[in-house]
Amino acid sequence: MAKIHSVLVGKAVRHVARLRGGSGSALPGLVVEKIDKKFVENSLKKLPRGVVIISGTNGKTTTTKIVVELLESQGLKVFTNKTGSNFSRGIAAALLADMNARGNLKADIAVLEMDEAHGVRFAEQIQPRYSLLLNVMRDQLDRFGEIDHTARLLQRIAESTTYGVIVNRDDPRLSNENFLKDIDADIYSYGVSSELINQFPSDDDMRTLSMEKREKLFERDDTCLKTISGKTATISYGGKTEKVSLKLGGIYNVLNAVGAIALCRQILGKNMDEKKMLKTLSKITPAFGRGEDIMVNGKTCQIILVKNPSGFRLGLKSFKPDGVSTMIAINDNYADGRDMSWLWDVDFDSLKENGVCEISGSRAYDMALRLQYDEVNFTHVDTNLSRSLKSFLSAEPDKPKRIYCTYTAMLEVRKQLGKIAEVKELG
Amino acid sequence: MSKKTLTILHLYPKDMNIYGDYGNVLVLKRRAEWHGYEVKVIDYNPGDDFPEKFDILVGGGGQDSGQDRVQSDLQKIGPKLKTMANKGAPMLVVCGLYQLFGKFFQTQTGHVIKGVGILDIETFAESERLIGNIVTKSHEFGEIIGYENHSGKTYIGNITNLGKVIKGAGNNGKIDKTEGARYKNVIGTYMHGSLLPKNPKIADWMISKAATNKYGTFDKAKIDDGIAKLAREHASKRPR
Numbered sequence: 203m204a205k206i207h208s209v210l211v212g213k214a215v216r217h218v219a220r221l222r223g224g225s226g227s228a229l230p231g232l233v234v235e236k237i238d239k240k241f242v243e244n245s246l247k248k249l250p251r252g253v254v255i256i257s258g259t260n261g262k263t264t265t266t267k268i269v270v271e272l273l274e275s276q277g278l279k280v281f282t283n284k285t286g287s288n289f290s291r292g293i294a295a296a297l298l299a300d301m302n303a304r305g306n307l308k309a310d311i312a313v314l315e316m317d318e319a320h321g322v323r324f325a326e327q328i329q330p331r332y333s334l335l336l337n338v339m340r341d342q343l344d345r346f347g348e349i350d351h352t353a354r355l356l357q358r359i360a361e362s363t364t365y366g367v368i369v370n371r372d373d374p375r376l377s378n379e380n381f382l383k384d385i386d387a388d389i390y391s392y393g394v395s396s397e398l399i400n401q402f403p404s405d406d407d408m409r410t411l412s413m414e415k416r417e418k419l420f421e422r423d424d425t426c427l428k429t430i431s432g433k434t435a436t437i438s439y440g441g442k443t444e445k446v447s448l449k450l451g452g453i454y455n456v457l458n459a460v461g462a463i464a465l466c467r468q469i470l471g472k473n474m475d476e477k478k479m480l481k482t483l484s485k486i487t488p489a490f491g492r493g494e495d496i497m498v499n500g501k502t503c504q505i506i507l508v509k510n511p512s513g514f515r516l517g518l519k520s521f522k523p524d525g526v527s528t529m530i531a532i533n534d535n536y537a538d539g540r541d542m543s544w545l546w547d548v549d550f551d552s553l554k555e556n557g558v559c560e561i562s563g564s565r566a567y568d569m570a571l572r573l574q575y576d577e578v579n580f581t582h583v584d585t586n587l588s589r590s591l592k593s594f595l596s597a598e599p600d601k602p603k604r605i606y607c608t609y610t611a612m613l614e615v616r617k618q619l620g621k622i623a624e625v626k627e628l629g
Numbered sequence: 630m631s632k633k634t635l636t637i638l639h640l641y642p643k644d645m646n647i648y649g650d651y652g653n654v655l656v657l658k659r660r661a662e663w664h665g666y667e668v669k670v671i672d673y674n675p676g677d678d679f680p681e682k683f684d685i686l687v688g689g690g691g692q693d694s695g696q697d698r699v700q701s702d703l704q705k706i707g708p709k710l711k712t713m714a715n716k717g718a719p720m721l722v723v724c725g726l727y728q729l730f731g732k733f734f735q736t737q738t739g740h741v742i743k744g745v746g747i748l749d750i751e752t753f754a755e756s757e758r759l760i761g762n763i764v765t766k767s768h769e770f771g772e773i774i775g776y777e778n779h780s781g782k783t784y785i786g787n788i789t790n791l792g793k794v795i796k797g798a799g800n801n802g803k804i805d806k807t808e809g810a811r812y813k814n815v816i817g818t819y820m821h822g823s824l825l826p827k828n829p830k831i832a833d834w835m836i837s838k839a840a841t842n843k844y845g846t847f848d849k850a851k852i853d854d855g856i857a858k859l860a861r862e863h864a865s866k867r868p869r
Contacts, residue, residue, distance in 0.1 A: 348692045534867060540762060541776045546652025546823045567860035571826050574856050575659050585863065
C-alpha cells in the first residue's frame with residue numbers, strides 16, 4: 203500500500219506547483235518518489251487487472267489513446283499517462299492526480315506508453331501483464347545507439363511480461379525467432395495482409411522473412427488489417443471480418459488501431475462486447491499532433507508529427523499533397539534528436555509537383571537543402587517558427603494546410619495556433 | 630556529341646546506410662548533373678558482381694550486424710578497391726566503412742576484425758560513444774561541418790588527417806584532436822549529417838578528381854550554394 207503521508211505531501215506539492223503556473227508534471231512525482239521509493243510500484247500493483255505497456259518507435263501515443271478508449275467502451279476504468287511522460291516520476295505525478303488522499307487509485311487497469319529505455323526499467327520492476335510492441339525503426343540513434351540495441355530493449359520488456367505479448371508481425375526485428383525465443387508469456391500477433399504490405403516502407407538493411415514464414419512463426423491468434431480504402435478499413439480476427447469507417451487518417455494510424463484491437467481482445471477475452479468496441483473505434487480521433495485536424499480561419503490545418511525516416515516516409519505516402527498548402531518545421535532540440543542525417547533517408551519526390559510553401563524550425567536550412575537536392579521548390583524559409591507560421595497561414599488563404607513537424611516544433615505550432623484557433627489541451 | 634558520364638559506386642547500401650549515407654550519393658549525383666555530366670549510380674551489395682569500372686566510390690556506416698554481413702565480401706573485393714585507390718579514384722568512406730578501410734578494428738572483447746588496409750589507421754572499440762555536432766578545419770576544404778556518432782576510437786598512422794577538431798571529439802576524443810584520414814583521393818571520416826550536402830566543396834573536389842581521371846579536365850558550372858551556406862551557419866551554432 204502506498205503510504206498515506208507520501209500521497210498527501212505529493213498532492214500538496216502538486217497543488218503548489220499548479221498555483222505557480224507550472225503544468226505540475228514532474229515535481230510532485232519527484233518529491234513523492236523521494237519519500238516513498240516504491241510509490242509507483244505499490245500503487246500499480248493494487249490494480250485488479252494489472253499494468254499494460256505499449257512501446258516501440260512509432261505510434262505509441264496514438265495507440266495508447268486508442269487502447270484506453272476501447273477499454274473504456276467496455277466499462278473499464280483506465281489509468282494512463284496521457285501527457286506521454288515516460289519517466290517514473292511523470293507516472294508518479296499522474297498517479298497523484300488520480301488518487302484520493304488515502305492513496306487509492308480508482309482504476310481497473312493501467313495502460314502506459316513507454317519509450318524503449320524507460321520501458322525496460324519499468325517492466326523489470328513492475329512486470330506488466332500485457333505488452334504491445336509496435337515496431338523498431340531508426341529514431342533517436344544519438345540517444346540509444348543502434349536499432350539492434352533498441353530491439354533488445356523491447357525484447358527485455360517482452361520477457362518481463364507475464365500474461366501476453368502482442369507483436370507487430372510485419373516488423374522484421376520483432377518477428378524473428380531470436381526475438382521471440384525467451385518470452386514466457388503467450389505471444390499474439392497483428393499486422394497487415396500481403397496486399398497492403400508494400401504500403402509500409404521499412405528501414406532497409408533488414409532481411410525480411412517471407413509472409414509465409416512469419417505466419418508460421420505466429421501460429422497463434424492474429425488480428426489483421428485486410429483492406430483499406432479511404433477511411434474505411436476491414437479488419438479480421440477470431441475467424442471473422444469486420445468493416446469499420448474511421449476518423450483516424452493515415453494508414454499507420456489504422457495499423458495502430460489494429461494493434462490496439464489485438465491487445466484489447468486478449469485483455470478482455472470472451473467478455474468483449476464487439477459491437478461497442480467497433481462503434482467506439484469508428485469515433486476515435488488521432489492523438490495530438492498525429493494527423494490531428496485544427497480549424498484555422500475556416501480551413502483545416504493538419505498537424506503531422508515526424509520523428510524519423512520511416513514516420514516521415516509514411517506520412518508523405520499517406521497524405522496526398524494535391525490542393526493542400528504544405529509546411530515543414532524541423533527542430534533539433536534534444537527531444538527531436540540533434541542529428542539531421544535522417545532527413546536524407548526520406549524521399550521528397552511526392553512534393554515536387556506542388557512544392558513546399560514554408561520551411562521553419564531551428565534546422566530550417568537543413569530541410570531546405572534537402573529539398574534542393576530532390577529538386578522540390580519551396581517559397582519561404584524562416585528559422586523563427588511563430589513568424590514562419592504566420593506567413594504560412596496568410597500565404598494561400600483558400601487552401602487547407604498541412605504541417606509536418608518534429609516533436610518540439612509540433613508543441614510550438616500547437617501553442618501558436620492556440621492563440622488564434624481552438625486547440626485541445628494536452629493531457 | 631554525347632554527354633560525359635560519371636559512374637558512382639555506392640558500396641553496401643543495404644547494410645551500411647545508417648546515417649543518411651544516401652545523402653552523400655545524392656549530392657554527388659545531382660552536383661555532377663548540374664556540372665553537366667550524365668551520372669550512373671551502381672549499388673553494390675555483398676555477393677554482387679563487382680563492377681569493372683567506376684569513377685567515384687561512396688560507403689557509409691552500419692550497425693554491428695551490418696558490418697558482420699559485409700565483412701567477408703569486403704575482404705574479397707579489397708585488392709580491387711586498393712588498386713582503384715592507388716590509381717587516384719576519389720572515394721568517401723564514412724564511419725563503419727572508414728574503420729574497415731583501415732588496418733583493423735578491435736572489438737571490446739579483443740576480437741580483431743581485419744580491414745582492407747587502404748588507410749593507415751587502427752580502430753579500437755570502447756564503451757563510451759562520441760556523439761554530437763562537430764566542426765573541423767582542413768587546409769584544403771576550410772571548415773567542415775557535420776555530426777558524429779561512434780564508439781570506435783581511431784588512431785592514424787603515417788597519413789594525413791582530414792581536419793583538426795574545432796568542436797567535437799573526432800577520431801579518438803581529445804587525444805590528438807584529429808578527424809578523419811586522407812590517402813591519395815580517398816577520404817575517410819566519422820562525419821555524417823550527411824557530410825556532402827553541407828560541405829559542397831568536398832563534393833565538387835571528388836567530382837573534379839573523377840572527371841579529371843576520366844577525361845583529363847573538369848568542366849565546372851556555377852552552382853548556387855546559398856542554402857548550403859545558411860545551413861552551415863545555423864548548424865555550426867547548434868549545441869553539441
